[in-house]
Amino acid sequence: GESVGLHLPTLSVQEGDNSIINCAYSNSASDYFIWYKQESGKGPQFIIDIRSNMDKRQGQRVTVLLNKTVKHLSLQIAATQPGDSAVYFCADDFSGGGADGLTFGKGTHLIIQP
Amino acid sequence: GAVVSQHPSWVICKSGTSVKIECRSLDFQATTMFWYRQFPKQSLMLMATSNEGSKATYEQGVEKDKFLINHASLTLSTLTVTSAHPEDSSFYICSARDPAGVQPQHFGDGTRLSIL
Secondary structure (H helix, E strand, C coil): CCCEEECCCEEEEECCCCEEEEEEECCCCCCEEEEEEECCCCCCEEEEEEECCCCEEECCCEEEEEECCCCEEEEEECCCCHHHCEEEEEEECCCCCCCCCCEECCCEEEEEEC | CCCEEEECCEEEECCCCCEEEEEEECCCCCCEEEEEEECCCCCEEEEEEEECCCCCEECCCCCCCCEEEEEEECCEEEEEECCCCHHHCEEEEEEEECCCCCCCEEECCCEEEEEC
């Protein structure tokens, strides 16, 4: 069945450094992925998304890379700030447009060290 | 931007009582809303899909008679946890589909449910 997972449960980086959070998926038919940030006691916050016809997409301080060959995607956060501390999830939108519920990965807790 | 509001944000109640959680889309119409559950230090798990004017679709393993969903209007879906027990304690999060939005779904800030 469909599964989306993350490699590392916790990632600690120094403030100002870059961070990379990884995610693997199993359904080769998946073609739309989203990264979310979740702060303690809050709902997920949209960061960036990518479709399978792309292998890279950039936002403000964030970049998502998609490797369909090995079914892997990553979220890169540049020049991390204390406010980046949160749990990050990748999610698979199998419908491609929000018509179905999302399948979330396990999550990575990003800790920014001062 | 599009906002989804959940109420209450936190509730504590005795075992055996029923609890209703509301999810509202504040500035857009949502024909489809979703309910997720999140246990501590775990990921979000989809419970059900709520469609306006029709019955909800439940994921495998989710009891429809225990988790009653009503989506009577284009801006409101409710989740009622009936005869709640301590094992139902969790963080319940709703989202609403926004076909015209940049994002596929907008999430509420969740409801922390604690059953004593």
